[in-house]
Amino acid sequence: MIKSTPVIEVTDLCKTYYMPGGMSQSVLKQINFSVSAGEFVAIMGHSGSGKSTLMNILGCLDRPTGGVYKLDGMAVSDKTDSELAHIRGREIGFVFQNFNLLMKRSIADNVSLPLIYQGVSERDRYERAVQMLHKVQLDGYQDRLPTQISGGMQQRVAIARALINNPKIIFADEPTGNLDSITSDEIMNLFTDLNKQGITIVLVTHEDDVADYAKRMIKIDDGKKVYDGPRSKYNGKDAPY
Ligand SMILES: Nc1ncnc2c1ncn2[C@@H]1O[C@H](COP(=O)(O)OP(=O)(O)OP(=O)(O)O)[C@@H](O)[C@H]1O
Numbered sequence: 001m002i003k004s005t006p007v008i009e010v011t012d013l014c015k016t017y018y019m020p021g022g023m024s025q026s027v028l029k030q031i032n033f034s035v036s037a038g039e040f041v042a043i044m045g046h047s048g049s050g051k052s053t054l055m056n057i058l059g060c061l062d063r064p065t066g067g068v069y070k071l072d073g074m075a076v077s078d079k080t081d082s083e084l085a086h087i088r089g090r091e092i093g094f095v096f097q098n099f100n101l102l103m104k105r106s107i108a109d110n111v112s113l114p115l116i117y118q119g120v121s122e123r124d125r126y127e128r129a130v131q132m133l134h135k136v137q138l139d140g141y142q143d144r145l146p147t148q149i150s151g152g153m154q155q156r157v158a159i160a161r162a163l164i165n166n167p168k169i170i171f172a173d174e175p176t177g178n179l180d181s182i183t184s185d186e187i188m189n190l191f192t193d194l195n196k197q198g199i200t201i202v203l204v205t206h207e208d209d210v211a212d213y214a215k216r217m218i219k220i221d222d223g224k225k226v227y228d229g230p231r232s233k234y235n236g237k238d239a240p241y
């Protein structure tokens with residue numbers, strides 16, 4: 001059997017932030033891992049350990065300062081900013097803790113926003129938005145404003161937006177951080193369904209119950225990977241990997 005190329009492959013990945021005045025902070029330190037198509041991975045770690053920095057690099061929103069990041073076998077560092085924007089638009093969906101919705105635009109407009117950049121007509125955008133809202137169990141909500149629905153529903157709108165380009169991967173940075181535990185479970189069940197449909201999911205969380213939905217866990221401590229393995233086998237003891 002031919003082994004398939006990982007969708008994500010990071011080799012000795014480093015990120016150093018350079019501040020004015022010559023100060024610098026090394027935030028990611030030689031991180032190595034790969035993720036295969038169809039995996040469901042939770043990234044955990046203390047506040048400030050570098051999780052969002054890592055996610056932003058994985059999602060092509062930022063670039064590493066060292067090492068290599070390959071997305072679908074392509075080295076991201078070789079790509080121009082506009083090529084990266086194109087890859088982001090086609091392959092990746094994002095979900096954030098604070099939903100990042102435009103509060104004065106309708107739910108349909110929010111969901112179909114990524115299609116504007118592809119020149120899709122208004123009518124087709126609306127139709128696609130309605131289809132995506134069906135996938136997240138929000139039938140009939142397309143003409144409301146985000147302020148007229150609950151936080152859990154707003155996150156489902158954000159997930160519908162993330163899905164609109166049929167991404168291969170969804171990156172979610174603390175997607176349940178602003179939700180109560182019942183609503184968090186609903187959102188995590190939705191991610192589980194999407195994963196069963198073949199979408200690779202990488203999510204950051206602080207919460208053990210949320211991480212339990214993932215099959216694999218990667219733990220970061222002070223910019224280093226300290227655990228990488230089955231979530232169910234994590235016993236709280238970290239070791240340098
Ligand atoms: N743009 C930036 N410029 C300089 N330093 C930054 C920048 N972004 C993050 N940092 C620093 O990098 C470190 C890691 O930040 P990051 O946001 O990746 O942590 P995190 O693990 O996501 O934390 P949290 O759980 O609180 O979200 C922190 O010390 C932070 O201050």
Ligand SMILES: [Mg+2]
Nearest residue numbers: 051052053173
């Ligand atoms: Mg963070």
